[in-house]
Structures are given as structure tokens and as C-alpha cells.
Amino acid sequence: MAKNTNSTSYEFYKQKNKEEMKYQLITFALMIIFTLVAFGMVIAEYNPMFTIPVIILLACVQVGFQLYYFMHMSHKGHGLPALFLYSGIFVALLTVLAMVTIVWW
């Protein structure tokens, strides 16, 4: 590979990385907002039957951001990682469901 092709592609990717970093910062801002909303709702003492599902949903969305942006799962070539992780989440949900229903149902 010629040297100048390398540096052109370096500049190209550097620009691309910079744009991605902008999305990372937006992701971070959203995660902070979700955290503030979750804590705020608990401090405001709304009805727990309403607050609990909402804060769990906020946690799931925040984790989704973390996985897809911070851990790059939105990038190409993450088919197998997604398979591994979602298999893990499937077993995880079954585990929690089993333990909670045994005791509380």
C-alpha cells in the first residue's frame, strides 16, 4: 500500500471517528437525563405502581444506549456478539422470573 493512500484513509477515518464521538456525547447526555428522571420520580414519591415500571423501562433504554453506542453493537460485524448477549439476556430473564415467582406468587 502506498504511503499517501494510508494517510488519506487515516484522515477519512479520523473524521468519521470524530462524528461518532458526537453521537457518544449525545448518548451520554441522554443517559444522565434518564438517571435524573429516575431519581426524580422516586424523590417525588409518585405511586410506586406507576414509578416502578417506568424506572425499569428507563434502565433498559439506558442499557440499550450503553450496549449499542458505548460498546459499539450498532457497528457492522456484531451479529455473534448480539446472539451471545441476547441468549444471556433470555436465560437471565428466565432466572429472575423463576426466583421471583417461587417466592412471591
Next chain:
Amino acid sequence: MSSDQLQRLKPGQSPHEPEKATLEGKNKFLGFWFFLGGETVLFASLFGTYLALNGPESNTSGPGPAELFGLELVFIMTVILLTSSLTSVYAIYHMKNLDFGKMQLWLGITVALGLTFLGLEIYEFYEYIMHEEHTFTSDAFGSAFYALVGFHGGHVLFGLLWIVTLMVRNSKRGLNLYNAPKYYIASLYWHFIDVVWVFIFTVVYLMGKLGG
């Protein structure tokens, strides 16, 4: 390992994604995600145990979740860990630009934030044990709480030791195709610690405060 892999990478060179440029790097990447799938199940069993044992029946001595937890400290810990996740994103950003110095700098900031988080967690546990009679052996609620939150804290400690080891080991080597995948998966691990913490602050602390 070929000697090409140990050649120092500098800004201005290719490849664009040094962490996946070698077969070894790709294998590490896949293997690590497989491990994270397993970790998800491991933490789920601890979460399941906690959710099963945080009721009044298993809280036979000492205060319950609603009286025990202080949201101020948990909020500060959450923001610190979340910020450390962002600083490790910055580190990987500089790794992709093959800028070793800046990557080490941002990893150093990540480690500092992680240490602060760990210090606050130790302070929290110390307060519970010394002043609140909430210990690992006080009741089933105590056991489930320390098993879950303590195991997460153990992961933070392990992540810190891992990142510091990488930083020290490679400080004079610079970035190359051999160590780039190692840095990359260490950052994945660090993000995963934050993923688990999001569920801990929601399920343990916030839901505990709501008494549900």
C-alpha cells in the same frame, strides 16, 4: 504472534480498527462477548436472589431497604461510574486514531473515577456495618444485598486492576496490533460494569426506596 504485531502504531498510519486487524484480535472480541453473555446470567441469578429475599420476611434484623438507603450517595456513585464509561469511550476513540498517549491519559481518568466509585462503595458498606447493623450475616436481606452489590464492587476492582496492568505493561511499548485488542476488550468490560450498575441503582436502591 508475528513480529508485525509488535510494531508500534502511530497516528497517520492504518489500520483503522487495530483491535480487529488480526485473527487473534477478532477471536478475543468474539470470546469476550461470549463471556459477557455468561456474566449477564451470573448477575441475573444474584438479582433474582435479591428480589426474592428483600421482603419483610427475610429482613429479620436491622433496618429494611427504605430506611437504609440514602439516594444522595447512590446518585453521586451513579454519575461517577457513568462518566467513567464516557472517559473509556474517549480512550477507545483515541486508540482508533492510533494516539497512544491520549488513550493512556483517558484510561488514567477512567481509573481515577473508578477508584472514587470504589471508595464511596466501601464508605457506604462501612456505614451500614458499623452504624446500621446491616451486615452480610444479619439476615437474608443482608446476605442478598452484599452478594449482589459486593460482587459488582468486585468487578469494579478487577476492572481497575486489569486496566492499570495494561497501562503499565504497555507504557513503553506503545500501541500495536498485539495489545490493541486487549485495550478494546478491557473497555468493553468497563462498560459492562456500568450496565450492571444501571440495574443495581434501579432495582436495589430506587425500588428499595419505594418499598417495592
